[in-house]
Amino acid sequence: MDEKLEILLKWAAKVGISDSETSQVQTHPPLTCLGHSLFVSHFPEAGGRGLAALRDIRKGKLILRVPRSALMTRETVLKDERLSNALNAHSSLSPTQILSICLLYEVDKGSSSWWYSYLMNLPISYDVLAAFGEFEKQALQVLSLSHHVEDAIWATQKATLKAELEWKEANVLMKELNLKPRLLTFKAWLWASATISSRTLHVPWDVAGCLCPVGDLFNYAAPGEDLNFKTQSSSFGISHCVDGHDPTDMLHSEQLDYHSGRLTDGGFEEDVAAYCFYARRHYRKGEQVLLCYGSYTNIELLEHYGFILNENPGEKIFIPLESELCFSNTWPMESMYIQQCGKPSFALLSALRLWATRPNQRRSVSHLVYSGSQVSVENEILVMNWILKKCNFVLKNLPTSFEGDSSLLSDIEKLQDSFSSVQLKNVLASSTGHIRAFLEANCLERGESSAKMLSSLNIIQAIGRWRLAIQWRLSYKETLINCSSYCSKVIESLSFQNDSRIDLSVI
Numbered sequence: 001m002d003e004k005l006e007i008l009l010k011w012a013a014k015v016g017i018s019d020s021e022t023s024q025v026q027t028h029p030p031l032t033c034l035g036h037s038l039f040v041s042h043f044p045e046a047g048g049r050g051l052a053a054l055r056d057i058r059k060g061k062l063i064l065r066v067p068r069s070a071l072m073t074r075e076t077v078l079k080d081e082r083l084s085n086a087l088n089a090h091s092s093l094s095p096t097q098i099l100s101i102c103l104l105y106e107v108d109k110g111s112s113s114w115w116y117s118y119l120m121n122l123p124i125s126y127d128v129l130a131a132f133g134e135f136e137k138q139a140l141q142v143l144s145l146s147h148h149v150e151d152a153i154w155a156t157q158k159a160t161l162k163a164e165l166e167w168k169e170a171n172v173l174m175k176e177l178n179l180k181p182r183l184l185t186f187k188a189w190l191w192a193s194a195t196i197s198s199r200t201l202h203v204p205w206d207v208a209g210c211l212c213p214v215g216d217l218f219n220y221a222a223p224g225e226d227l228n229f230k231t232q233s234s235s236f237g238i239s240h241c242v243d244g245h246d247p248t249d250m251l252h253s254e255q256l257d258y259h260s261g262r263l264t265d266g267g268f269e270e271d272v273a274a275y276c277f278y279a280r281r282h283y284r285k286g287e288q289v290l291l292c293y294g295s296y297t298n299i300e301l302l303e304h305y306g307f308i309l310n311e312n313p314g315e316k317i318f319i320p321l322e323s324e325l326c327f328s329n330t331w332p333m334e335s336m337y338i339q340q341c342g343k344p345s346f347a348l349l350s351a352l353r354l355w356a357t358r359p360n361q362r363r364s365v366s367h368l369v370y371s372g373s374q375v376s377v378e379n380e381i382l383v384m385n386w387i388l389k390k391c392n393f394v395l396k397n398l399p400t401s402f403e404g405d406s407s408l409l410s411d412i413e414k415l416q417d418s419f420s421s422v423q424l425k426n427v428l429a430s431s432t433g434h435i436r437a438f439l440e441a442n443c444l445e446r447g448e449s450s451a452k453m454l455s456s457l458n459i460i461q462a463i464g465r466w467r468l469a470i471q472w473r474l475s476y477k478e479t480l481i482n483c484s485s486y487c488s489k490v491i492e493s494l495s496f497q498n499d500s501r502i503d504l505s506v507i
Contacts, residue, residue: 004121005040009033011117012214016067016274019054033214037063040217043288047219047307050290053283063289064215064277068268071275072115072211073203077102083177090173095208097170099200100192101177103211107192108179118213124457126194127306127465129299130159135441136462139469141398142476152299152472159303163193198305201275203268212275215266220305221280221290222313265292298472308472315340317479319390325355340475342482344387346372352383377494384494388487391480402477405470408434412467416460438466 012033020036034040034054041052057063069076074095078084083105087098106113113119125131132140137160140152167189174184182188199216200209266277283289295314302308309315316337326333335347344352354362354369356379365375374380395401400408415435442462 006032008117008121008213009040012070015070015213017065017070017214019064021062037061038289041286041288043219046288049217050219050288051217053285053287053289055285057279057283057289059279059281061279062276063279064266065272066212066215066275066277068273068275070213071203072103072106072118072213073206074099074102074208075206077106080105086173086176093170093173094166095206096193096196097166099208100166100189100196101170101174103192103195104174104179104183104188105177108177108183115213118211122195122199125191125461126198127302127461127468128159128190128194128197129156129303130163131190131194131306131461132156132160132465132469133441133462135438136465136469139466139473141400141469141473152476155299155303163190166193194306201266201268203275210275215275215277218277218291219288220301220307220309221292222309222311223292223295298475302468302472306468308468308475310475312340315475315479316345317476317483319387319394319480322355325351329354338387338391338479338483340479340482342479342484342486344483344486348387349383352386353379356382356386377497381491381494384487384491388484388491391484391487395477395480395484398473398477400473402474402481405474405477409467409470409474411435412463412470416463416467438463 009032013030017033018030018036019034019038034051037054037057038051039054041050042048043050043052051064077099078087083102087093087101093101106115107119110116129137137153137156140156142152164186167186170189171184195211196208199211201212201215203210265280266275268275277291279289280292296304296312297314297316298308298312301312316334316339318337321333321336329351331347331351335345336351337345337348339345350369350372353375354366357365357369357375368375411434415438442459
């Protein structure tokens with residue numbers, strides 16, 4: 001265990017954070033807040049640093065308690081009169097902007113901050129979309145093929161523009177507070193806002209949420225799944241409050257323990273004045289203990305948390321739809337998508353089945369459509385052929401192939417390991433033009449100077465974000481390929497059934 005983490009766990013014990021089920025006040029508090037149910041471990045293929053079960057844990061058991069006094073919220077930080085008084089003249093700032101300012105204000109205090117032990121354990125950077133440079137943004141590659149659906153590149157542009165606007169609005173107050181120059185920069189604001197976006201938990205009294213020491217060491221599990229899905233980044237996140245998301249929806253409905261009426265993952269409990277975390281399933285000793293904080297697509301996970309999942313049950317890929325189709329049914333556009341496994345969503349299939357039926361026959365088959373049933377074999381083949389052609393059209397019009405992206409990802413991984421001039425020259429000699437384009441975009445040249453630059457923090461971060469972009473677009477293409485395969489198999493099966501029926505009728 002590194003020294004900074006050890007300091008955090010000792011501080012946490014002093015302020016009442018505990019992984020013990022007992023809540024009795026002890027005369028001599030333990031030296032560390034963990035050691036009864038949990039311990040910090042490293043999971044290289046599943047989120048990096050996280051919390052593991054110290055013993056077998058049954059579903060629903062209390063595994064961590066963080067008292068309200070230890071949570072970093074607007075309420076607690078604004079007890080500082082200087083900050084509170086300065087804020088009075090800036091009523092237009094949003095709750096999340098204020099919490100970001102509060103975070104930077106505490107960082108400015110240095111070791112005199114009450115949360116110093118916690119603050120020095122926060123990540124030094126995040127891979128959220130707002131932090132993506134132009135090269136990484138363009139590497140996402142996917143442009144919207146429908147005005148109804150937001151594309152990956154625009155999502156990145158919007159995230160960056162939003163962060164810049166909020167920084168400019170907040171900067172006036174931060175200058176009045178005389179924060180250190182480095183904390184007034186856009187880079188510092190990106191760090192603070194990403195910390196709020198990726199690590200805050202919902203609390204009932206503040207839509208901005210709270211930062212929860214030790215509680216934010218839990219890594220993510222997708223809702224409705226007990227598998228330890230692999231993340232592609234060591235940036236960790238807890239649920240957050242963002243525009244367009246209702247704070248009450250931050251914990252998925254599947255987290256409810258219907259026998260007790262309690263959230264099985266966690267929530268703030270007024271009766272004990274603490275944020276309490278519970279095991280969402282049975283865990284064996286040594287297993288990583290995970291926390292579910294909602295259902296997200298991979299682009300949403302990238303936008304707000306800075307990682308993606310290889311296997312994400314919440315993933316949604318949209319294909320271009322005809323205008324007539326969009327207006328001929330009552331399904332919302334966001335419900336018509338392709339799942340990561342390649343299967344079309346219920347709404348997309350229903351809309352297409354109805355659309356593929358003659359207008360004068362739609363009413364008579366609507367009961368079949370809305371129950372999720374096939375209208376006919378011919379109708380289903382027509383629908384599957386339509387989806388198959390759309391998926392192939394999208395794949396054909398993307399600038400690179402799945403195979404090419406797989407090869408590029410391998411080159412990026414080699415580049416990440418190239419920290420000497422000899423290694424770098426070998427990578428450049430065998431690499432594609434994409435690697436050279438990245439080096440040029442980051443003002444790197446061949447030779448020893450490039451090797452030194454590649455070992456610098458900024459370039460390491462840029463390579464990591466570029467890798468995430470390639471992984472995302474690989475996942476996007478793989479979903480389309482899976483859908484093409486799914487449709488082809490359905491068409492083949494139905495065609496065989498249709499031929500069999502014809503043969504039987506002849507006999």
